[in-house]
Amino acid sequence: MEFPFQTGFHDITWQNAVMIFIGLGFFYLAIAKKWEPYELLPIGAGIILANLPLTGLLISPNEATDPGQAGILGILRYYGIFQYPVLPVLIFLGLGAMTDFSPLLANPKGFLLGAAAQVGIFFAFGGALLLGYWGISDFGLNEASAIAIIGGADGPTTIYATAILAPELLGITAATAYSYMAMVSLIQPPIIRALTTEKERKIYMEPQLREVSKLEQIMFPIILLVIVCLLVPRAAPLVGMFAVGNLLRSSGVVERLSTTAQTAFIDVITMILMLCIGASMPAELVMRKETLIILALGFLAFSFSTIGGVLMGKLMSKISKTPFNPMLGAAGVSAVPMAARVVHHEGQRANPRNFLLLHAMGPNVAGVVGSAVVAGVFLGMLD
Secondary structure: OOOOHHHHHHHOHHHHHHHHHHHHHHHHHHOOOOOOHHHHHHHHHHHHHHOOOOOOOOOOOOOOHHHHOOHHHHHHHHHHOOOOOOOHHHHHHHHHHHHHHHHHHHHOOHHHHHHOHHHHHHHHHHHHHHHHHOOOOOOOOOHHHHHHHHHHHHHHHHHHOOOOHHHHHHHHHHHHHHHHHHHHHHHHHHHHHHOOHHHHOOOOOOOOOOOOOHHHHHHHHHHHHHHHHHHOOOOOHHHHHHHHHHHHHHHOOOOHHHHHHHHHHHHHHHHHHHHHHHOOOOOOHHOOOHHHHHHHHHHHHHHHHHHHHHHHHHHHHHOOOOOHHHHHHHHHHHOOOOHHHHHHHHHHOOOOOOOHHHHHHHHHHHHHHHHHHHHHHHHHHHH
């Protein structure tokens, strides 16, 4: 008669059941909708595993009385994120190898758009602090900073900053960041259309950018590495790995390393990291009012980042001597390449002759650097 009491069915709660259904929802979005399946599928698996009772999967090495008692997810989370946040940093090595800076170098205006699209970070930061000040939540400077990074639409940076500043929020901030990244094509178009006129959206830009020399491509990651790391030392892990990965690509002499970083390496790290993120969402941590607040702040942060980018695009369109489509500002968020694709599709919807993808990739990759720099500033001030 003791057997039923030794199974997970006896200990599972309704909160666990809700989280398991949320994990299944991630499966649906990844498989049926094909929304960021490389991220959402393992996140969903991690959520389900984290909410199955009595498995011991989440026991970390520092909690286990015997090393053999530690669970696989607990080990990965402890050594890959919490104790040593190496997984989100290594993601940047692969991202750098996948990134082509040529569109940004061909049109450096993209740096301004990438910077303007970080405004949502500061909006969410202020909002979280106000909620803490009013007693609605327990958010302090560290928690507000972690939540704010969601506005950059940069999953790895969100994970890295949260793991250091507010590890108890890691699961929900990371899942929020990746969920909104997956919904870029739903969130951004209404904002773009509301802030721009049909005439502005029809502005035609020549699809051909100037040719960027090999020397420029090689020198840029080196210069980026030195300048950013000297200005914002705490951004060095993210920007440093990003620059090194890009140097592997642009140098053209380590084809195998570049290909590995772009494929097998980043795939393995992504799989492990996303499992850890899902595993950071047990019901007892997620079923709180703070979770709904973070979801709301994350949405507003992402929306205001898009607004900031588009408004900067409108300003640049007014003062530019050559045709400049203000929708490019929406690509300044770090969701690569989803935001650039949204701008491209909106451009073709307004003017079938428009081919904005290459133009949009410039501010898109600038946004990646921008969010990493802002995270480094927060870490430098608070950690």
